[in-house]
Amino acid sequence: MPSPLLTLSAVGYTPHATPILTDISFTVMPGEFVTIAGPSGSGKSTLLRLIATLLTPTTGTITYAGRPQSSYEKTAYRREVSYCFQQPSLFGRTVQDNLTFPYTIRQQPADPERLTAALATMSLPAAMLTKPITELSGGEKQRIALLRNLLFEPKLLLLDEVTTGLDAVTKDTVHQVIAEANARGVTVLSVTHDDRELAQATRTITIAAGRQEVSA
Amino acid sequence: MTHLLVTPSALVFAVALVLVALAISLKEKIGLERDLIIGVVRAVVQLTIVGYVLTYIIRVNRAWLTLLMVAVIIFNAAWNARGRANGLPHAFAISLLAIFVATGVTIALLVAAGAIAFVPSQIVPIAGMIASNAMVAIGLAYRSLNTQFRDLRQPLLERLALGATLRQTAIHVVREAIRTGMSPTIDSAKTVGLVSLPGMMSGLIFAGIDPTKAIMYQIMVTFMLMAATSIGSTIACYLAYPQFFNSDMQLR
Known part of the structure; x- marks a missing residue:
């Protein structure tokens, strides 16, 4: 039996007086597609941010690939465990600035053909590379943001309601890209309200009011 | 007179x-x-x-007394700059180092070039001018850092989440803050003589010095302030930006 990619043991997050998350424990196996469901404000995004090391748990431990999360060098960890934000904001001036960023931080030259091929997977034209980010629609922004996470394939992809607010066609494209990444071996942990994504998942973890609901 | x-x-x-x-x-x-x-x-x-x-x-006219006076000026300038840092950790130490280096390097160059002599009547006023300009530049740079780290929180978080180092995450913020810190000096250099007749030049003309000589001093002062504000705000910004992150490379 393979060892888990991610293990949360009694993880809690109480930044101030009120706890946001309490006693969350679950494991994710390599290659799984796990969804996290639950009402708004229940702490789902916080949970992803804890796993992404953008926040540190106040109690409990997170183990990634057999080692405590805290033992990893942060930049290396975040390049393997890639978090895509809900309503991401793009940076720089053009789409290209965003897509070359993963190359820049790895001190590698960006390959223009690779960038246009990546755009094509999201049904976006090559001409989009030079488009100013201020002229993009919400759906275009979301797809560009997801590409930033996928240009260097992560081991664990954390998705924070990435299809919320997208039209049906764009949603299909994004689902397809995520499913393909998962088929190539990328483990996916996705916060979602989307029925299709919930159906696509191997299993669903439900969080309500900062606590995990015991699955049947 | x-x-x-x-x-x-x-x-x-x-x-x-x-x-x-x-x-x-x-x-x-x-x-x-x-x-x-x-x-x-x-x-x-x-x-x-x-x-x-x-x-x-x-x-x-004792060297140690002159240096003590310069030290007092630098200390006060750093204390004032710290006040504009809005709670930034180590703001006083950062400001002190930045203003000390900016003032020290600029004065050392001016003395080495023979532009000014190491006498209190020249060193003290020049140190005052440099330190106060560096103080204003650093104060503006701090304000810019604070504003940007607040307003650009999400894009900064996204860079971090993609695995960027602190420098890769914040470099554009740092550059903008240095620009903001230097802009008053550059603007005043552009309009000097057209809009303002700066204090030093005016003072020399007041005191009966030939205006062409006074202008030569003013040109020196203008260049000196450009050097000092760029040194000061660069040091301050590069030392200040890591303070916006915690030891887990997260935004505070």
Whole structure:
């Protein structure tokens, strides 16, 4: 039996007086597609941010690939465990600035053909590379943001309601890209309200009011 | 030079000018009366003390005393810059180092080039000009860092989440803050002589120095301030930006 990619043991997050998350424990196996469901404000995004090391748990431990999360060098960890934000904001001036960023931080030259091929997977034209980010629609922004996470394939992809607010066609494209990444071996942990994504998942973890609901 | 004498009675008349400002503040309900009065009292007290101190320092002409005076100026400038840092950790130490290096390097270069002599009558005023400009530049740079780290929180988080180092995450913020810190010096360099006749040049002309000589000094001062503000704000910004992150490379 393979060892888990991610293990949360009694993880809690109480930044101030009120706890946001309490006693969350679950494991994710390599290659799984796990969804996290639950009402708004229940702490789902916080949970992803804890796993992404953008926040540190106040109690409990997170183990990634057999080692405590805290033992990893942060930049290396975040390049393997890639978090895509809900309503991401793009940076720089053009789409290209965003897509070359993963190359820049790895001190590698960006390959223009690779960038246009990546755009094509999201049904976006090559001409989009030079488009100013201020002229993009919400759906275009979301797809560009997801590409930033996928240009260097992560081991664990954390998705924070990435299809919320997208039209049906764009949603299909994004689902397809995520499913393909998962088929190539990328483990996916996705916060979602989307029925299709919930159906696509191997299993669903439900969080309500900062606590995990015991699955049947 | 008798025409340069400002008598105490002339100064008393100048108080009338303050009364004009006070009257406007009262009439227009600007609410600055208290600050105006504090400002006037402090200006009179501080400048009187400094006048006597400078007279003494220039008269005894000792290197250690000159350096002590420069140290006091740098310390005060750093303390003031810290006040604009809005709670940034280690703001005083960062400001002190930045202003010390900016002032030290600039003065050392000027002395080495023979532009000024190491005498208190030249070192102390020049140090004051450099430190105060560096202080303003650093204060503006801090404000810019604070504003950007607040307004650009999400894009900064996204860079971090993609695995960027602190420098890769914040470099554009740092560059903008340095630009902001330097912009008043650059703007005033562009308009010097057209809009403002700066204090040093005006003072020399006042004192009867040939304006062309006064201008040469002013050109030196303009270049010196450019160097000092760029050194000061660069050091301050590069030391300050990591303070916006915690030891887990997260935004505070």
